[in-house]
Structures are given as C-alpha cells and as structure tokens.
Amino acid sequence: MVAISPEINKSASLAPGYAGALVTVFIWATWIIATRHSGGTHLGTIDLGLIRYGLPALVLAPVWLKTGLLPRNVPLALLAIMVCGAGVLFFQITTFAIHSTPAAAVGVLLGGSMPLAAALIGVVLFGERPDAARWLGLAAIVAGLAILLTLAIGSHQISWVSFVFLPFGALLWAGYTHAFKRSGLTALQGGALIAVWSFIIHLVLAAFFGTTIMDVPLSEIGLQFLSQGVLSGLAAMLAYGIAVRSLGGSQAAAFSALTPVLAAVGGSIFLDEALGVWEIAAAIITGLGVALSTGILSHRVRT
Template identity: 65%
Template sequence: MTALSLSTRKATPTAIGYAGAVVTVLIWANWILATRHTAETQMSTIDLGLIRYGVPALVLAPVWWRTGLLPKGVPLKLLALMICGSGALFFQLTTFAIQFTPASSAGILLGGSMPLATALIGVLLFRERLDMTRWLGLGGIVAGVAILLARSLYGVQISWTGFTLLPLAALLWASYTHAFRRSGLSALQSSAIIAVWSFLIHVGLAAVFGSSLTSVPLPEIGLQIVSQGLLSGLAATLAYGLAVQALGGTQAAAFTAITPVLATIGGGFLLGEEIGVAGIAAAIVTGAGVALSTGLLARKPAQH
C-alpha cells in the first residue's frame, strides 16, 4: 500500500457508510428529475457538465491543488477509470439518455444496473463472494429491469438510448467504484480530482462544440447549480465515496437500486409522467432487490 493510502485510508464507521449511501440515492433521484426537466430548456449536456463539475472543482480547489492532478502513488489506469466512470464520460452518456427517457424508466435502467454491474465485476475480476441472499437481491434487480423491458414492448415506448446508454453508464460507474476502492484516495481527494479533470474536459468540449450558458435565464442556471453542482457533483460524490470506504464497493453500489422507486414517484408527481402498474411493479421489485443485495439481511460472522 502506498504512503498516500496510509495517510488517507482510515476506517469509516459503518453507520456513516449507510448514511452516505442513503444521501446518495436521494440526491440521484433529484438529479434524474432535474435532468429530465432540462429536456424542455435550451441547455445542452455540455452546459450541464460545466455546472456539474465546475462548482465542485471550485469548492474543492484547495484539495486538488494539494493532491495534484496526478496524485503520487495512484496508478494512471485507476485514475482514468475513476474520471471516466463517474466523471465526464459517465455524465455525458447519462444526461443525453435521461433527456429522452422517462424518469421512472431512467431510474430503473441506471440505478438498477449499477449494483448488478458492480457485483459482477467484483465476482469475476476480484473474486468476491456473495451469499445466497445477495444473489437473490441481484435477481430481483434483474426482474425489475425485465418488467420495464416488457412494459416498453407492450405500450409505453422507451427509446434505444435509454436501453443502451444507461446500462453502459452503469458499467462505467461500477468500474469507478472498484477503482476508487483500490486507489488509496479519500472520498474528498477522489471527488476533487474527478471534478477538476471533468471540468477541464467539458471546457474543451465547449470550445469545440460551443455553449449556450450565456443565454440561459439566471433562475434556470441557479436551479442547476444547486441540483447538478452542489448536490450531485459535490454532496453525492462525497457521500458515495464514504459509503464505498465503509461498506465496500459491491454493497455500497447496491443501495443505488433504491433510486428507481424515488424516481418513479417523483416522475409521476412532479413531472406528470405516466407511471402505470408495470412501472410501479418494476420500481417495487427493484427496490426489494436492493434490500436483499445490500447484505443487510445476511448473517455476518462475529468480529473479534
């Protein structure tokens, strides 16, 4: 383990980990709704990315300035996986797809796929072992996504962007989860470095493709600064990092499947989206899957 690991990797209490996971899914549900809202505005995904990562990059400037853009002791491969997995690439894929996907469906396709992808990477690449309860939970998550697929085939049409890009983004997030777990960085350091690199990438995208931020009404920019920048870009990233440190990557990611339930409710009540029986069933089944796959109901060996 590197010197950076020794100085930053301190035990995080389990209770803080659970709290971080809950805070994360609450913010993510709000993020899906806010991103769906931008489909009716003139803001592009590049505009949103500038806000999403510009705000935390500014707030956490003292952290990344001390750590450096390329922290010593952290392999470039892990750093690249973290930046792509939860930074610019992840954000562009999810934001583009969510703008064309109902909030309830986006919550299931993204939030439901994240724990499944994280668990599979953990089992296949890192030889993690899951007990029967967690496998049943992951099966519930798969069942929820299957219900959503059936719903799209018989009535409510969901665009191909949602079914392809959101699971792909979930795979990126799963890669970030495992990379961060093994990087030796603290949640604060990780958030700062991902934010500044992703902001610089979006500045480059804006230079090439342009930005419409100067013509967007100030109230709309203010809404996105709070939702994208302060909540999703800063608070949720820090909270999830704490959850991964305390609970492990697979268990922390399992909590993200609660997002579909919240996104479904919010999409119906706040955005006026049609939910339907199948949508409610998919959200409930997926939510039940996460309750099992978190391992909360699994018997744990006594610690001495």
C-alpha cells in the same frame, strides 16, 4: 442479560456507509428529474457538465491542489477509470440519453443496472464471492427491474439510444466504484480529482463546440446549479465515496437499485408519468432485493 453480538457492532460501524448510500440515491433520483427537465431548455450537455463539475472543482480546490492533478500513489489507469466512470464520459453519454428517455425508464436502465454491473465486475475481475443472501437480493433486484422495464417498453417511449447508452453508463459507474475502492484516495480526494479533471475537459469541449449558458434564464441556471453542482456534483459524490469506503464497491452500488423506484415516483409527481400497481410492486421487490444484497437483514442480536 442481553449481549450485543459482533454483528451489531459491525452494523454500527457501517452506519455512515448506509447513510451515504441512501443520500446518494435520493440525489440521483433528483438529478434524473432535473436533467429530464433541462431537455426542454437551451442548455446542452456541455453546459450542464460545466455546471455539474465547476462548483465542486472550485470548492474542493484546496484538496486537489494538495494531492496534485496526478497523485503519485494512484496508478494512471485507476485515475482514468474514475474520471471516465463518474465524470466527463459518464455524464455526457447519460445526459444525452436522459434527454430522450422517461424518468422511470432512466431509473431502470441506469440506476437499476449499476448494482448488477458492479457485482459482475467484482465476481469476474476481483474474485468476489457473494453469499446466498446477496445472490437472492440481486435476483430480486432483477425481478423488480424487469417489471419496470416491461412497463416502460409497453409505453413505446424508449429508443435504442436509451438501451445502449444508459446501461453503458451504469457499467462506467460500476468501474469507477471498484477503481475508487482500490485507489487509496479518500472521498474528498476522489471527488476533487474527478471534479477538476471533468471540468477541465468540459472547458475544452466548450472551447470547440461552444456553450449556450448565457442564453438561458437565471431561474433555470439556478435550478441546475442546485441539482447538478451542489447536490449531484458535490454532495452525492462525497456521500457515495463514503459509502464505497465503508461498505465496499458492490454493496454500495447495490443501493442504486432504489433509484428506479424514486425516479418513478418523482416522474409521477413532477413529470406527469404514470405510477400504478405494478410500479408499486416493483418498488417493494426491489427494496427487499437491496436489503438482502447489502446484508442489512443478516445482522442479528444474540441473547
């Protein structure tokens, strides 16, 4: 007779978290490509921010109206970290950098840095102690990212803006990940609060600096509405919230290491960026690193 071990039952309970994390990284890769594309239009970072957070703020209005803009049980510091880390500050600095950075390099410097930043915060601030498998996984992620980054540097297409702003964005997102985990909010509540506060701040920015949305063709607005508003602003935020709640902050963030691979492939298909043997090797190494760092390969069936 085959006995199902407790680890298998645990794996089943973590399935929504794994699904949410995978959905998130696929959307992130799409977001990188769409944002790169927007650099050739009249849309500025403020315009994209209005699109990104306007739709989820509207759709999730019943949620944030119920919780209030300043929920009593959520410390202001945690809420501020969440809004900055996954909202207005994160969006503005990363979008600015993405406009001048190849998609494959964005995946490395932003998505690839997220699990490392999340793990570092977890170890230093919260006393997390990753086991040997997770350390090995993180090391594999570093190796995969190093390959992609070396290739990106060799192309001479990356400026200091990319090297400073994108890793800083990864650090902001890692901070949000841990703050949300400790906020006590649900994925819907967290996504709603981040969306409404970020939209309000973008409205203020638009009032001071203006907007060019009315000068852009409807086809381009539609593309960004789908990518920024529906997918990134709404679907990915909720999916990632589910992943953090189910897997924990560091493990959920580890899935973002797949973003460089997806961004490189997407850049090759849609933006005519190179994809060769070394990119494929980096994809395999990084994928194994993700599997190890999230504990997927540690589950066993005992007979």
